[in-house]
Amino acid sequence: MPPVPISPVRVGHIDDVQELRKTKPRTIPERFIRDMMERPTLTTTPLSPTPCHMPIVDFSKLSKGNEEEVLVELFHLATACENWGFFQVINHEVDLNLLESIENLSREFFMLPLEEKQKYPMAPGTVQGYGQAFVFSEDQKLDWCNMFALGIEPQYVRNPNLWPKRPERFSETVEVYSGEIRKLCYNLLSYIALGLGLKGDVFEKMFGVSVQAIRMNYYPPCSRPDLVLGLSPHSDGSALTVLQQAKGGPVGLQILKDNTWVPVQPIPNALVINIGDTIEVLTNGKYRSVEHRAVAHEEKDRLSIVTFFAPSYEVELGPMPEFVDENHPCNYRRYNHGEYSKHYVTNKLQGKKTLDFAKIQTKNTN
Numbered sequence: 163m164p165p166v167p168i169s170p171v172r173v174g175h176i177d178d179v180q181e182l183r184k185t186k187p188r189t190i191p192e193r194f195i196r197d198m199m200e201r202p203t204l205t206t207t208p209l210s211p212t213p214c215h216m217p218i219v220d221f222s223k224l225s226k227g228n229e230e231e232v233l234v235e236l237f238h239l240a241t242a243c244e245n246w247g248f249f250q251v252i253n254h255e256v257d258l259n260l261l262e263s264i265e266n267l268s269r270e271f272f273m274l275p276l277e278e279k280q281k282y283p284m285a286p287g288t289v290q291g292y293g294q295a296f297v298f299s300e301d302q303k304l305d306w307c308n309m310f311a312l313g314i315e316p317q318y319v320r321n322p323n324l325w326p327k328r329p330e331r332f333s334e335t336v337e338v339y340s341g342e343i344r345k346l347c348y349n350l351l352s353y354i355a356l357g358l359g360l361k362g363d364v365f366e367k368m369f370g371v372s373v374q375a376i377r378m379n380y381y382p383p384c385s386r387p388d389l390v391l392g393l394s395p396h397s398d399g400s401a402l403t404v405l406q407q408a409k410g411g412p413v414g415l416q417i418l419k420d421n422t423w424v425p426v427q428p429i430p431n432a433l434v435i436n437i438g439d440t441i442e443v444l445t446n447g448k449y450r451s452v453e454h455r456a457v458a459h460e461e462k463d464r465l466s467i468v469t470f471f472a473p474s475y476e477v478e479l480g481p482m483p484e485f486v487d488e489n490h491p492c493n494y495r496r497y498n499h500g501e502y503s504k505h506y507v508t509n510k511l512q513g514k515k516t517l518d519f520a521k522i523q524t525k526n527t528n
């Protein structure tokens with residue numbers, strides 16, 4: 163029997179937003195213009211919400227503090243995870259020169275000629291390389307963003323053909339940076355576990371060789387930021403996400419807090435951490451992966467460097483027994499993380515819809 167042809171993903175023409183901005187600075191193609199309900203609230207209008215200062219966690223107090231400082235900071239961390247799903251970590255012990263280098267090299271990468279970047283194409287329906295991820299149809303709205311993403315760990319998620327030769331030292335720096343961010347993720351997960359009253363090594367043991375990926379998002383200026391989104395609303399499919407916002411950029415990240423999109427004011431040298439879907443499931447919803455999005459700016463470009471840190475694909479996940487009792491019924495089924503990962507990367511970003519994969523739907527008795 164001949165092999166069954168796999169139907170290719172038909173996504174139509176996707177404009178490269180940087181090129182568009184260069185060649186037709188005032189044009190916003192229809193595919194980028196959001197329906198009224200999806201359009202963003204911007205920080206530049208008098209009626210817009212003031213940027214929030216999300217909770218700050220001082221990592222050095224957790225790693226080097228005295229007993230009391232550790233306890234107080236664990237409490238800050240636990241409260242941030244429970245009430246916000248986001249926090250900014252300061253004194254994180256990742257070398258600031260390394261943060262600067264990855265920022266500069268990522269910017270240099272995006273500033274290369276299009277032909278050079280297209281040597282590392284993100285094929286339709288895949289998530290690694292240069293392009294737009296999460297586009298699966300011709301009528302889907304597009305984000306005002308160029309992305310470059312790479313699988314980092316374990317080795318089997320790597321596609322060596324997609325590691326850029328230019329700029330010089332880019333790939334080497336991604337490697338060193340990812341190693342440092344990996345350590346930070348393991349440490350944060352152990353403090354998160356302690357804050358939940360669990361053993362510090364519970365997630366490290368459970369996750370096996372954790373999957374790690376990096377994504378650089380470049381948002382060029384946009385003549386009508388009120389009509390487009392830099393990045394569609396979503397929660398992250400990871401356990402933890404580490405977001406570095408490049409220095410000097412405008413406010414761009416917004417999180418959905420109490421049903422309102424709240425802009426996040428970057429703190430110089432801090433890293434933004436958010437709880438991903440895995441931790442939501444493991445804690446049976448005690449800690450939730452919060453929906454977030456990015457908006458574009460009329461005059462300034464913005465760059466973010468994002469690390470996704472998740473369990474190994476063979477790990478079976480479900481709510482931990484510590485978070486299930488008669489008052490807290492089990493909200494999520496058990497599933498394989500590899501299956502979830504596949505589900506995540508083969509669906510468009512659509513708020514928290516991806517997590518329906520794991521949710522136990524409660525019957526509406528009304």
Ligand SMILES: COC(=O)C(/C=C/C1=C(C)CCCC1(C)C)=C/O[C@H]1C=C(C)C(=O)O1
Pocket residue numbers: 289290295309311312313314319373374375376377398399400401470471472502503504506507
């Ligand atoms: C554009 O990519 C993403 O947004 C993304 C993908 C990450 C991945 C790679 C680039 C290659 C290795 C696999 C992996 C899927 C992690 C987001 O990652 C989220 C989604 C899941 C699931 C996750 O763990 O992080």
Ligand SMILES: O=C(O)CCC(=O)C(=O)O
Pocket residue numbers: 377379393398405414415416454455456465466468
């Ligand atoms: O650029 C940002 O601020 C948001 C990025 C993000 O949420 C992501 O890449 O998952």
Ligand SMILES: [Fe+2]
Pocket residue numbers: 396397398403454
């Ligand atoms: Fe995200």
